[in-house]
Amino acid sequence: MCFNCVSVDVIRGPTTPPVTSGPTTPPVTSGVYSPFIPFGLGGGGSQFVDSFRRHLRGRPLTTGPVRLVTFVETAVGLLKMKEVCEEVRRLAPTAGLHHDGVVFGSDDFCASIGATRTPDARELLYARQKVVATSKAFGLQAIDLVYIDYKDTEGKQVIHPGQIQAVQEEFSPSQERVQWATALIEAFQQHQEEGKGAFTFRGSMIDMPSLKQAQNILTLSSTVPK
Incomplete structure (x- = not known):
């Protein structure tokens, strides 16, 4: 805006x-x-x-x-x-x-x-x-x-x-968070194919809210110009 x-x-x-x-x-x-x-x-x-x-x-x-x-x-x-x-x-x-x-x-x-x-x-x-x-x-x-x-x-x-560049850099997900979200979504999809629901990913229990958070990270990352 x-x-x-x-x-x-x-x-x-x-x-x-x-x-x-x-x-x-x-x-x-x-x-x-x-x-x-x-x-x-x-x-x-x-x-x-x-x-x-x-x-x-x-x-x-x-x-x-x-x-x-x-x-x-x-x-x-x-x-x-x-x-x-x-x-x-x-x-x-x-x-x-x-x-x-x-x-x-x-x-x-x-x-x-x-x-x-x-x-x-x-x-x-x-x-x-x-x-x-x-x-x-x-x-x-x-x-x-x-x-x-x-x-x-x-x-x-x-x-x-x-202010724009600094704000975009500060509020964009870090590369580490993007990698985490990508790996989580891939793991979720794999468990879905195996017929499993909640699962453990890197020491944390993952369910639908966790998946939504990961999807939000990737969506935000894709909307910010690089």
Whole structure:
């Protein structure tokens, strides 16, 4: 996810969606825009979806759905996150939208609850955990808080191009983990062919959750440019 590019924008309040085809141009091109919608007092996501659908006026999107990213940045938004995700999941496909992920807006959230942002972000632990759990329950990306000291060596959600390489290197699985995951999956497949379920691999018991973790490692490794 990148904030400083032409394909991303933040929607705050009622707006006209970015569909520019005139009445004589039936298709609408997507793939160049990812709207970011904050979770406010409720209904913000559904209002945007409804507005986007009305603006399309039945015209098809030519390059697939527009990826929608929502923000959690207030106490009310955090409490309503599940409700809004359910609403957007139900309505988004009717408007050519795909709910792609949720961003945790940490500084706005701190202001909402009257907290002071600290280096270890301990005051945000509960909110971050809730955003992750709810996002994953809906199959969404959970995009963590911004680390505003962008020249430091730590961070989550990048806000400067200079952070990208370091973040990819830090959060990519190590070669050792990739090798471990590959060997585990191969061993699992072999045991499946032999009709066995749980088994021991390098001193640890392996079952389906372990297999899923290994698959996640290989998936993450394959998505990061080398």
